[in-house]
Amino acid sequence: xxxxxxxxxxxxxxxxxxxxxxxxxxxxxxxxxxxxxxxxxxxxxxxxxxxxxxxxxxxxxxxxxxxxxxxxxxxxxxxxxxxxxxxxxxxxxxxxxxxxxxxxxxxxxxxxxxxxxxxxxxxxxxxxxxxxxxxxxxxxxxxxxxxxxxxxxxxxxxxxxxxxxxxxxxxxxxxxxxxxxxxxxxxxxxxxxxxxxxxxxxxxxxxxxxxxxxxxxxxxxxxxxxxxxxxxxxxxxxxxxxxx
Amino acid sequence: xxxxxxxxxxxxxxxxxxxxxxxxxxxxxxxxxxxxxxxxxxxxxxxxxxxxxxxxxxxxxxxxxxxxxxxxxxxxxxxxxxxxxxxxxxxxxxxxxxxxxxxxxxxxxxxxxxxxxxxxxxxxxxxxxxxxxxxxxxxxxxxxxxxxxxxxxxxxxxxxxxxxxxxxxxxxxxxxxxxxxxxxxxxxxxxxxxxxxxxxxxxxxxxxxxxxxxxxxxxxxxxxxxxxxxxxxxxxxxxxxxxx
Amino acid sequence: xxxxxxxxxxxxxxxxxxxxxxxxxxxxxxxxxxxxxxxxxxxxxxxxxxxxxxxxxxxxxxxxxxxxxxxxxxxxxxxxxxxxxxxxxxxxxxxxxxxxxxxxxxxxxxxxxxxxxxxxxxxxxxxxxxxxxxxxxxxxxxxxxxxxxxxxxxxxxxxxxxxxxxxxxxxxxxxxxxxxxxxxxxxxxxxxxxxxxxxxxxxxxxxxxxxxxxxxxxxxxxxxxxxxxxxxxxxxxxxxxxxx
Amino acid sequence: xxxxxxxxxxxxxxxxxxxxxxxxxxxxxxxxxxxxxxxxxxxxxxxxxxxxxxxxxxxxxxxxxxxxxxxxxxxxxxxxxxxxxxxxxxxxxxxxxxxxxxxxxxxxxxxxxxxxxxxxxxxxxxxxxxxxxxxxxxxxxxxxxxxxxxxxxxxxxxxxxxxxxxxxxxxxxxxxxxxxxxxxxxxxxxxxxxxxxxxxxxxxxxxxxxxxxxxxxxxxxxxxxxxxxxxxxxxxxxxxxxxx
Numbered sequence: 013x014x015x016x017x018x019x020x021x022x023x024x025x026x027x028x029x030x031x032x033x034x035x036x037x038x039x040x041x042x043x044x045x046x047x048x049x050x051x052x053x054x055x056x057x058x059x060x061x062x063x064x065x066x067x068x069x070x071x072x073x074x075x076x077x078x079x080x081x082x083x084x085x086x087x088x089x090x091x092x093x094x095x096x097x098x099x100x101x102x103x104x105x106x107x108x109x110x111x112x113x114x115x116x117x118x119x120x121x122x123x124x125x126x127x128x129x130x131x132x133x134x135x136x137x138x139x140x141x142x143x144x145x146x147x148x149x150x151x152x153x154x155x156x157x158x159x160x161x162x163x164x165x166x167x168x169x170x171x172x173x174x175x176x177x178x179x180x181x182x183x184x185x186x187x188x189x190x191x192x193x194x195x196x197x198x199x200x201x202x203x204x205x206x207x208x209x210x211x212x213x214x215x216x217x218x219x220x221x222x223x224x225x226x227x228x229x230x231x232x233x234x235x236x237x238x239x240x241x242x243x244x245x246x247x248x249x250x251x252x253x254x255x256x
Numbered sequence: 257x258x259x260x261x262x263x264x265x266x267x268x269x270x271x272x273x274x275x276x277x278x279x280x281x282x283x284x285x286x287x288x289x290x291x292x293x294x295x296x297x298x299x300x301x302x303x304x305x306x307x308x309x310x311x312x313x314x315x316x317x318x319x320x321x322x323x324x325x326x327x328x329x330x331x332x333x334x335x336x337x338x339x340x341x342x343x344x345x346x347x348x349x350x351x352x353x354x355x356x357x358x359x360x361x362x363x364x365x366x367x368x369x370x371x372x373x374x375x376x377x378x379x380x381x382x383x384x385x386x387x388x389x390x391x392x393x394x395x396x397x398x399x400x401x402x403x404x405x406x407x408x409x410x411x412x413x414x415x416x417x418x419x420x421x422x423x424x425x426x427x428x429x430x431x432x433x434x435x436x437x438x439x440x441x442x443x444x445x446x447x448x449x450x451x452x453x454x455x456x457x458x459x460x461x462x463x464x465x466x467x468x469x470x471x472x473x474x475x476x477x478x479x480x481x482x483x484x485x486x487x488x489x490x491x492x493x494x495x496x497x498x499x500x
Numbered sequence: 501x502x503x504x505x506x507x508x509x510x511x512x513x514x515x516x517x518x519x520x521x522x523x524x525x526x527x528x529x530x531x532x533x534x535x536x537x538x539x540x541x542x543x544x545x546x547x548x549x550x551x552x553x554x555x556x557x558x559x560x561x562x563x564x565x566x567x568x569x570x571x572x573x574x575x576x577x578x579x580x581x582x583x584x585x586x587x588x589x590x591x592x593x594x595x596x597x598x599x600x601x602x603x604x605x606x607x608x609x610x611x612x613x614x615x616x617x618x619x620x621x622x623x624x625x626x627x628x629x630x631x632x633x634x635x636x637x638x639x640x641x642x643x644x645x646x647x648x649x650x651x652x653x654x655x656x657x658x659x660x661x662x663x664x665x666x667x668x669x670x671x672x673x674x675x676x677x678x679x680x681x682x683x684x685x686x687x688x689x690x691x692x693x694x695x696x697x698x699x700x701x702x703x704x705x706x707x708x709x710x711x712x713x714x715x716x717x718x719x720x721x722x723x724x725x726x727x728x729x730x731x732x733x734x735x736x737x738x739x740x741x742x743x744x
Numbered sequence: 745x746x747x748x749x750x751x752x753x754x755x756x757x758x759x760x761x762x763x764x765x766x767x768x769x770x771x772x773x774x775x776x777x778x779x780x781x782x783x784x785x786x787x788x789x790x791x792x793x794x795x796x797x798x799x800x801x802x803x804x805x806x807x808x809x810x811x812x813x814x815x816x817x818x819x820x821x822x823x824x825x826x827x828x829x830x831x832x833x834x835x836x837x838x839x840x841x842x843x844x845x846x847x848x849x850x851x852x853x854x855x856x857x858x859x860x861x862x863x864x865x866x867x868x869x870x871x872x873x874x875x876x877x878x879x880x881x882x883x884x885x886x887x888x889x890x891x892x893x894x895x896x897x898x899x900x901x902x903x904x905x906x907x908x909x910x911x912x913x914x915x916x917x918x919x920x921x922x923x924x925x926x927x928x929x930x931x932x933x934x935x936x937x938x939x940x941x942x943x944x945x946x947x948x949x950x951x952x953x954x955x956x957x958x959x960x961x962x963x964x965x966x967x968x969x970x971x972x973x974x975x976x977x978x979x980x981x982x983x984x985x986x987x988x
Contacts, residue, residue, distance in 0.1 A: 127612060128689060144434075144435050146414060146437075150969075158415070170390060176391075176666050178664050179420075180420070183437075185434070189386045191429045198663065201661055204881060349860070349861060351637075368859060370859055371859045372837070373837060393595075393690055394725075398725060419931065422907075443907065443908065445860060445861060448637060481639065632901075632902045633902070634903075634925075647921075657876075658876045659877070659890070664879075671915060671923045673923045678876075
């Protein structure tokens with residue numbers, strides 16, 4: 013499995029002390045470290061990329077070598093170049109897996125893949141989030157406690173303006189009583205997409221082993237299945253099919 | 257619209273004082289009264305039926321005259337005759353709408369239509385339930401406040417052992433932090449089914465106007481659309497189709 | 501119901517004799533005429549708009565007065581201004597209904613709403629299309645023969661690169677043996693979208709009463725339901741919710 | 745993987761010459777042989793069971809040792825004991841995978857799991873069936889040609905009276921122009937169900953390698969994921985949860 017963890021890395025480069033307190037090497041480094049145990053084989057590779065890198069670190073060469081991309085962004089969505097967004101979009105259509113994390117709901121790439129605003133309600137009071145498993149046969153929920161307890165977290169609540177998901181994996185509640193579809197999947201083209209909301213920059217959520225487990229499960233689930241199939245020329249072997 | 261409200265009516269006939277305090281004429285009477293405002297036309301008809309009636313009040317004649325059936329049961333599911341369950345099942349297949357309410361999740365008819373146990377978690381501590389709207393374009397949510405606040409209610413929580421619903425209309429949270437898919441729809445044959453969980457016998461939930469609104473919307477949505485279509489004999493007009 | 505029928509109107513303005521033979525006043529005029537019987541009330545209004553009009557006829561004022569928009573395009577998708585596409589996109593999110601017709605599968609607006617390429621197989625041999633009803637309880641299929649027989653039509657076949665639809669309404673087959681999900685629905689934001697594939701410019705499909713019936717049903721189904729609901733400030737009446 | 749192939753085995757025991765011509769050792773033996781290549785590991789086990797065996801060969805002990813059950817039946821559905829149906833039903837709820845084949849659509853177990861009649865159209869004229877892949881990212885379609893061509897087969901057509909499937913994997917067309925959702929999945933409880941229609945007793949369909957590939961993929965997909973998760977006692981550690 014070849015994994016690339018992308019982070020806008022702006023809270024960190026600005027020197028936000030709360031964020032750096034939890035994630036001294038950046039959120040991307042913590043996410044990557046959390047995956048390391050699950051993907052430690054000879055063929056496994058975990059790299060990181062950030063907004064500040066040339067082409068945001070998402071060159072054609074990097075994407076050629078990426079089976080699954082994880083995306084964390086928050087306050088710099090509009091600084092992501094449209095050209096890079098288009099490149100990632102095309103890769104997803106061709107089969108690359110994509111995990112969109114937390115405030116990445118507002119990223120250009122997620123909005124473009126959904127055709128929706130992905131708006132939601134939020135408030136940050138550091139409340140307890142409970143992440144309940146809904147789809148108990150889904151591989152993303154294997155080995156995950158039910159519920160996951162996140163002691164302090166930003167609240168994300170419905171209405172979450174997303175298309176009806178292919179699969180509803182998790183629903184969260186917060187101390188204030190709000191609910192949120194915190195784990196949902198989509199397919200676009202040959203690519204599988206998993207959105208998972210826990211993971212605010214102000215709380216050490218990505219250090220929780222059960223959150224790391226969800227991400228590892230998600231990476232496995234989103235891995236490309238195969239090259240896109242060709243249609244056999246049944247009807248008119250002399251002409252073949254016209255793929256429009 | 258011709259509506260039949262069915263209630264097992266066992267808490268009431270046993271003389272349970274808490275239940276009779278909220279529903280002196282029975283839960284069925286309260287549900288029927290709550291629908292009366294929305295269905296007061298010349299062609300509208302609202303009747304009630306209970307377990308104690310001959311054939312539980314669900315004779316062929318009554319079902320002939322029923323567009324949508326509402327089902328409330330709790331402690332007497334096993335006293336419902338299999339013959340009546342089969343009769344209702346066949347009517348749903350043929351297009352009759354069905355609203356299954358609260359503890360009706362464990363009714364024979366709901367289990368038979370779902371092919372599932374419909375088991376769930378519960379505890380009764382009289383906590384606040386918030387009913388959040390998820391499907392904002394759905395007619396069942398028209399005019400419904402978001403969230404509906406039910407001051408005191410029994411908790412129903414995930415895991416709710418149901419098939420992935422056709423539509424997820426509402427999600428509830430409870431003071432204790434549990435979540436529940438409290439409004440879901442299914443289609444079986446030509447019949448539309450809406451399960452809505454708020455409505456315990458110990459709390460006056462069916463007197464809340466917003467709950468009554470959901471039920472009225474649900475009845476309209478579940479109303480039969482048309483006779484089941486015939487398939488035109490295109491391919492072999494001399495032989496017709498064989499409907500197996 | 502206030503309906504706007506949009507057509508790129510390029511085959512017609514180029515003077516394509518086959519197309520003008522079927523649709524002397526343009527495809528938009530034929531579609532509008534086909535809807536006239538179903539929407540002839542005092543409050544009904546059917547207008548048309550084309551690529552050649554200022555702002556393609558889709559000004560803010562026109563969209564303000566549009567409940568449901570129908571979209572037909574084929575060879576000039578790239579001539580549709582991005583600004584107009586964005587405007588229509590925002591209207592759909594806000595609740596305007598949208599019917600995308602035939603080769604409109606490749607329109608900018610459909611791709612943008614789906615987040616997919618919407619590519620498909622095609623060949624034009626004037627074969628028979630049979631349009632089979634799959635969702636027999638859906639209002640779009642009311643009064644529609646099963647199957648609809650289209651004597652001569654362009655073939656559209658799977659793989660159709662679309663997200664799993666919310667509802668699968670129709671499946672077509674063609675003489676050559678191909679199949680196609682010819683009627684599918686989606687919701688984006690508060691807007692309902694119905695894609696219906698029959699209707700090539702070279703065949704008089706839009707003159708068939710059963711096709712007109714599907715479009716009329718589709719318009720009724722896609723009509724806006726209501727203003728988007730506000731979330732009541734339950735949790736913190738002093739602060740209200742933060743809608744991000 | 746521990747696989748049990750069940751066949752009513754009635755055409756065969758009656759001595760039907762056409763069926764025995766294709767399947768001299770019974771349809772179950774051919775299906776089992778077709779799976780042997782894919783499941784030849786030390787931990788793999790493929791057994792068969794038939795209606796004529798004691799308890800139809802589906803004793804508690806056999807089901808204890810079954811990860812995935814395949815079901816073929818046609819003319820003897822009503823001879824399957826309700827007790828055995830109930831036993832299989834409970835196993836599916838607990839996580840056993842189930843593949844329902846061809847005329848098994850009318851089996852008691854399939855109807856019970858779906859809550860539907862599963863009725864369909866049919867005629868047997870030995871026509872060509874084309875099985876088109878719809879869900880191109882699904883593991884059941886890995887390595888499967890698109891379309892699969894079955895030279896001669898019984899026609900199964902819509903309307904197929906099933907609930908909207910969780911996933912639509914294949915759609916078939918027939919020479920006569922009919923279409924059919926020939927591969928669909930469901931989840932019930934912790935169990936995964938795959939219905940696949942190709943495979944009539946009068947044609948040698950189960951000898952086609954691409955059909956065998958679909959069945960092998962289906963078995964892998966339907967394999968049990970894990971024991972059903974327990975819910976952690978978050979809210980009231982002193983009381984625990986009440987699992988109703």
